[in-house]
Amino acid sequence: MKPTGAARRRHLPTSPFKPPPAAPPAKEFAPEDRVTHDKYGLGRVLEVEEGQAVLVDFGTGKVRIPAPYSKLLKL
Numbered sequence: 241m242k243p244t245g246a247a248r249r250r251h252l253p254t255s256p257f258k259p260p261p262a263a264p265p266a267k268e269f270a271p272e273d274r275v276t277h278d279k280y281g282l283g284r285v286l287e288v289e290e291g292q293a294v295l296v297d298f299g300t301g302k303v304r305i306p307a308p309y310s311k312l313l314k315l
Contacts, residue, residue, distance in 0.1 A: 267309045269294050277303075278311040 251259040269275065273285040275296060283298035293306045305312050 267312070267314065269309075269312075269314060274315040276313050276315055277305070282315075 249260075251257075269285050269288055271285055271288060274282070275285060276282050277296070277298070280296070280298040280300075280303055283296040283303075285294050286297050286302065287295040289295075291307055293304050294309065294312070295302055295304050296312070
């Protein structure tokens with residue numbers, strides 16, 4: 241059976257390669273936070289679904305951005 245997600249490989253101390261960088265911490269947003277998105281531009285967080293998604297009002301419309309929020313930055 242195939243794993244459903246990307247499995248992380250364990251780094252061995254004897255490996256000649258550098259260890260992979262640590263995963264960035266999960267971003268946390270709160271209602272009323274000002275944010276920017278690569279595609280949609282500036283916006284304001286309306287709702288937060290913990291660890292799932294955030295609903296952002298970008299002025300031209302409301303967009304639900306699912307985790308891991310790769311293109312969403314808090315200002």
